[in-house]
Amino acid sequence: MQAKTVAAEPAAPEVQRVVPDWLQNPGEAEVALTEDSTQLGSCGICLEPLWNAEPSVFLVNLKRLCRHYFCRACAKRMLLEQTTLGIRPLQEEMQIGMLDGLSSVMDGAGRRVGDLVWSETGQRLCAGEMFLVLTQLQRLRHLEVGMEFRFKEGEALVIRRGVLLGCLLKGAWRTLKRMTHEEFLQEGLEDVAVTSRNIKDLRSKFIVYSGGEFSCWTCKRCSLENTSSDFKCKLCGGPPQRPEDVPEQNLPLDRFGAAALRSRFALRPQLHWAVPLQCPLCRNGGTASVTPMPNLREAPFDWFSLVDVAGAGKLTLYELAAGLATVLPLSSERLESELQHQFSGLQWPINYEQFAQQEGPAHWAMRQLEALHRHENGARR
Incomplete structure (x- = not known):
């Protein structure tokens, strides 16, 4: 009798969301991989490297609008333009x-x-x-005790102790206006000085424009x-x-x-919820919101889910390399090559368990990140 092959059921979400110990304390790679900064994965708008720029994606009904990544600043700006x-x-x-x-x-x-x-x-x-x-x-300045008003050369001027401070403007709901000589006289401002008695009334009507x-x-x-x-x-x-x-x-x-x-x-x-927008690179459109990529070390399952553009529960080699290019200062092409070399035994696409297993792709990426931090700290010293 031939034995049945039982397909392994995917782990329950609450199990998947537990962060493995080897991701929290991954150790570090012996050598931190580096690459020319011009080759790194970059924001599709400002072209700045993504790995240290809060990479973000657009979501439609909790699914990716498209496969592209943007820096947080550009993603927010695109959203604000539409809201x-x-x-x-x-x-x-x-x-x-x-x-x-x-x-x-x-x-x-x-x-x-x-x-x-x-x-x-x-x-x-x-x-x-x-x-x-x-x-x-x-340059707008409120009236103060000791200021005096004069009308000279077509302007209502404000003077204190012989020093010209600026011109006097009259406030209205839609504008501040300069006064004609006739208006100046009608307001009873000729040779008037600001005192503690009249300052409240004058401040309610006038202000000084200095400069x-x-x-x-x-x-x-x-x-x-x-x-x-x-x-x-x-x-x-x-x-x-x-x-x-x-x-x-x-x-x-x-x-x-x-x-x-x-x-x-x-x-x-502006509004603050999802709005109709279009990716500037691939022109995919939808009523979308923006969300930053989760931290791979702290929320590996959430990170995996956002990198999974198709929502299939599996990542292709290309998808994983593109996602890791937002975490590490390496190009997606370099990452594809490294992943193929490091994990030649994996059959792509891979599921979350394969991704997050000990000595798996996530563990390798975290070791690279630790080595990078060590290298940067050593350079500062």
């Missing part, structure tokens, strides 16, 4: 600043709520334009010097360039700051 609604006016107590390289609007607690965009076009401000906005807002229209940026196209109020070059129409140092802190908007921006800028809100 938008109609524009809305800026409000007091909002904050503006650069977040993940995007001109952003935050709520009072600093949580991102959308993009800062041009009201007319809905287009998000570039980094250079955002820098000009922040520069102008930082004039001095040169702020040079156009890279034509080298023309432009002022801080020019959001494109007056000669060639080129945009302001991204400055070397963009302020990292968000700038809160008070009622005057919000009013100064409302006439030209607005909030384009």
Whole structure:
């Protein structure tokens, strides 16, 4: 009687999720494999090496949208580009600043709520334009006791102890405006000084803009010097360039700051769930969300599941090499060759048990990573 061959059933998920001891403490390879940085697996958008850039993937119904990997920053940016609604006016107590390289609007607690965009076009401000906005807002100054008002040469001026501090602007809901001489007189500001008695009333209506229209940026196209109020070059129409140092802190908007921006800028809100998007490399599309690749040492089963693009429960040699290229500073081609050499007895595709077994591919990869860390630590010393 011929004996039956019983197929081994896959382990239950709760068993599969237990991290083997040899992955937690893998030891290390005798030699850390290295490769030219230009050959490494890279983000499909910014081309930066993936292995130390928080590699991420897009998911549709918990399955991979496509086989490509992206760095975390680019994946988030792609998602943000799609998660938008109609524009809305800026409000007091909002904050503006650069977040993940995007001109952003935050709520009072600093949580991102959308993009800062041009009201007319809905287009998000570039980094250079955002820098000009922040520069102008930082020149707004609240009235202080001891300031005096004068109207000279067509401007309502603010002076203290004989020193010119700037021009006086009147606040409205949608704008800050310069005053004519007639408006200046109607407000009763001629030769008025700010005192402890009138400061509250004056602060509710007026604010000081310090600094004039001095040169702020040079156009890279034509080298023309432009002022801080020019959001494109007056000669060639080129945009302001991204400055070397963009302020990292968000700038809160008070009622005057919000009013100064409302006439030209607005909030384009974002949503925070899966949105329709398309991979820029293979054009696969779907309602997708972004998720970072799990840590192979800490969550090998989750890592295996995300590398399994087809959801078949098995990895081809190509899939595993592409996945490990996000963990190790080696190209997928080099990894294919190494895996074939190290595990010539394996029949591809392999399941999770074969992948995570002692002396298996996951164990080998973790040893390589340990050797790499040892090499880096030795180089620092």
